[in-house]
Amino acid sequence: MSRILITGSTDGLGLMAARLLVEQGHQVLLHARNAARADDARRALPQAEAVLVGDLSTLAQMRAVAEQANRLPVADAVIHNAALGYRESQRRLTSDGLPELFAVNTLAPYVLTSLIARPKHLVYLSSLLHRQAAGTLDDALWERREWDGAQAYAETKFHDVLLAFAVARRWPEVQANALEPGWVATRMGGPGATDDLDQAHRTQAWLAAGVDPATRVTGRYFYHAQQKEALAAAHDVPLQDALLALCARLSGVAFPR
Numbered sequence: 001m002s003r004i005l006i007t008g009s010t011d012g013l014g015l016m017a018a019r020l021l022v023e024q025g026h027q028v029l030l031h032a033r034n035a036a037r038a039d040d041a042r043r044a045l046p047q048a049e050a051v052l053v054g055d056l057s058t059l060a061q062m063r064a065v066a067e068q069a070n071r072l073p074v075a076d077a078v079i080h081n082a083a084l085g086y087r088e089s090q091r092r093l094t095s096d097g098l099p100e101l102f103a104v105n106t107l108a109p110y111v112l113t114s115l116i117a118r119p120k121h122l123v124y125l126s127s128l129l130h131r132q133a134a135g136t137l138d139d140a141l142w143e144r145r146e147w148d149g150a151q152a153y154a155e156t157k158f159h160d161v162l163l164a165f166a167v168a169r170r171w172p173e174v175q176a177n178a179l180e181p182g183w184v185a186t187r188m189g190g191p192g193a194t195d196d197l198d199q200a201h202r203t204q205a206w207l208a209a210g211v212d213p214a215t216r217v218t219g220r221y222f223y224h225a226q227q228k229e230a231l232a233a234a235h236d237v238p239l240q241d242a243l244l245a246l247c248a249r250l251s252g253v254a255f256p257r
Contacts, residue, residue, distance in 0.1 A: 059252070127153070137243060140159075162234050
C-alpha cells in the first residue's frame with residue numbers, strides 16, 4: 001500500500017484517480033484550491049487521508065501546500081494533476097505578476113517538486129497538445145507575443161514534460177514520468193472530447209502505485225499505460241536545465257540536488 005498525493009483532485013481526472021487508488025487499497029491525499037472545494041473533496045471521497053488546501057496560482061500558496069504535505073508522513077508518490085485549461089482567453093496575471101496559466105501549469109509543479117519531501121514516484125500530467133509547442137522557452141511568459149490561450153496551454157504542457165525528464169535525470173533514485181490522458185469530456189476537456197474517459201485517469205494511478213514492473217522506469221512518456229514518444233525537444237538537456245533555472249529565478253526556490 002502506498003501514500004499518494006494528487007494535486008487538483010476535487011473533481012475531474014484527479015478525483016477519478018484518487019477513487020481508483022482508494023479502491024486498490026492505497027492511502028490518498030487530496031488537494032483543493034480553497035476551503036469550500038476541500039469540503040467538496042471530503043464529501044466526494046471520505047476515505048481520503050487528508051485534503052491539502054492552497055491556490056496554486058500564487059507562490060505563497062504553493063509553499064503553503066508543500067508545508068502541509070511535509071507535516072504529514074512522506075508520500076510514496078505525487079501526481080501533479082492540477083492545471084488550468086486551454087480556453088484561457090486572456091493573459092491574466094497573478095499577484096506575483098506571472099501569467100496564471102504558467103503559474104499553475106508550470107511553476108507550481110516545479111515548486112512542489114522542489115519543496116515536498118522527495119517521494120519514490122513523480123507523475124506529471126501533460127497533454128497531446130504539448131506537441132504544438134515550438135520546443136523552446138522563448139517568451140515563456142508571453143510578454144512580447146499577442147496572447148493565444150491554446151498555444152500558451154500547449155507550451156505549459158511541454159514544460160511539464162521537460163520538468164519530468166529533468167527530474168528523472170537529476171534524481172536517478174526517483175521514478176519521474178509524464179503522460180497524456182487523452183482529450184476527454186471533463187470540465188477542462190469540454191463536452192466535445194472524443195477520447196475514452198474511462199482510460200484517462202488510469203495511467204497516472206498505475207505509475208504512482210508503482211506495483212506493475214512496467215512502471216519501474218523513469219524519464220518516459222506514456223499514453224494509456226503504453227510508452228509513447230514525446231516532443232523531441234523535451235529530451236534536450238540544456239533546455240531542461242534552462243526551465244529549471246527559469247523556474248528557480250521566478251519562484252526563488254532552487255532545485256534541490
